[in-house]
Amino acid sequence: MEAWGFFLLGLVLLALGGDSIVKGASALAQRLGASPFVAGLLLIAFGTSLPELAVNARAVWVGAQDLALGNAVGSNIVNLGLTLGVAALCAPLLVRMRLLSPLLVLLIIATLALIVLGLDGVIGRIEGGVLLLAFVAMLGFLLARGAREAEPVRGDVAAYAGPAVAWWQALLRLGIAIALLYFGAKFIVQSATTLGASLGLTPLLSGLLPVAIGSALPEVAAAVAATRRGQGDMVVGHVIGSSLFNLLVVVGGMAVFRPLPLPTSFVRLELPAAIAFAVMLLPMLRGDLRVSRGEGAVLVLAFVAWVVLEIAMLA
Template structure:
């Protein structure tokens, strides 16, 4: 029972800490004159991916590579099928390809790098540097191409309040990540579940809670473009930043199932989302329901692998 309480506490720490970190970092960025487009696309996108980064680093350094990689791939799958699906069920999403073309193509390119990164059976320093290098290029392009406005950023106006909120959020996600990985590993061993599956499901959903909260609130408020933008930005960072930085810190062994099962799945649903935005430009409740059903089916069908 204590292990489950620790797991819930870790998830709560990630959820609240991610929210505080995003608000504080956004307030600081605006306070120091960072372009509004960068605040929305980069600061917030990276902020909501901070739990994934800390969980994967903790897992890799703790000798649990299945959780480290499963968290990255599982979060991308959950972001598209679970988070966007939930947002579409709440209210139909109108998706403009021209507005998100650059980021959508970068997201597709990021997942297509995965077979290269996993091919040798280990994400090594070299692959990590390639991913981090691609991230740097993406950030430079985003910075040069920044334009438009980000409105209604929910952050304190006071400088010290933003600093305090940022530090508080960082501390919460650090502790939340540590206890989530530890408790999830104990549960996995007790039930004979592989670390890969724990990373792909429980941990991935837990670290996607900031994206879920942000996207659902955006859908409720009718800010449909934010719903898609948050997911696209987060998925890019999950692969390029999180997997890349983790591999730079320590080589990450790759379970065979990731190459055989989960990588093809995340590539397929990413390209399907790209096609949906390009050819249809709309995601109604029926599509959202199908996405949620697809996520349940994925977890159910792959859980025993």
């Protein structure tokens, strides 16, 4: 019960910290000279990934690399299957941002690259550095292609960044957010192993299932609210940007810090599953540029099937 209490408290702190750091980072970026449009694009690219980054950084720091790897890859599957699926079930996601389709292709390529790099069972420091450089290149592509979006889309992205505030307000928000994320990540990591053991899960599967799903629940709620406001671009953009961030920055950063063992099961099952979810989404973004309720139901059912398969393999 104590472990469950710390786990739930950690999730609450991560949710609060994630919201605060997004607002603070956006305000600070604008204070440093970024336009609201650029600040909005950067938030779409990795704003919702910062709580996962805090958890994974804490896990790597205390030597729980398996937990961090499971959370990084599991979060992608949760984002693509559960978050998008539930949001689309609540209201169809209308997508006008043209750069999301090529970003999805980049996500598929990045996942394939991670599989190839992990064939020898480890992601080394040099390979991790390559992943980090790939993220920098992706940001350059995002900013270049984003400038070519239609004016209504650019206006929505700029409005999403929120208003600029005074320096002290931006720094205060960031300070509070960092404290919340630090303690949230600490409580999650220290309780996840205990909870996983009580459920018969390895640290890898603890990160893949309860941690990834639990930390995604605030994002699911935020995605549903954004969908009801007609912000389908933001929902899909967050999911794809967050998934790229997890693969390139989180996994790449972990490997640079310390060579990252990649289990055979990840190369054969979890990473191909992440590719399968991305491929399912590709025709939705290239067809009528919407994710319908029916397509959302398919994504949720596929996610449930993946969870059942993971649990069945434990038997």
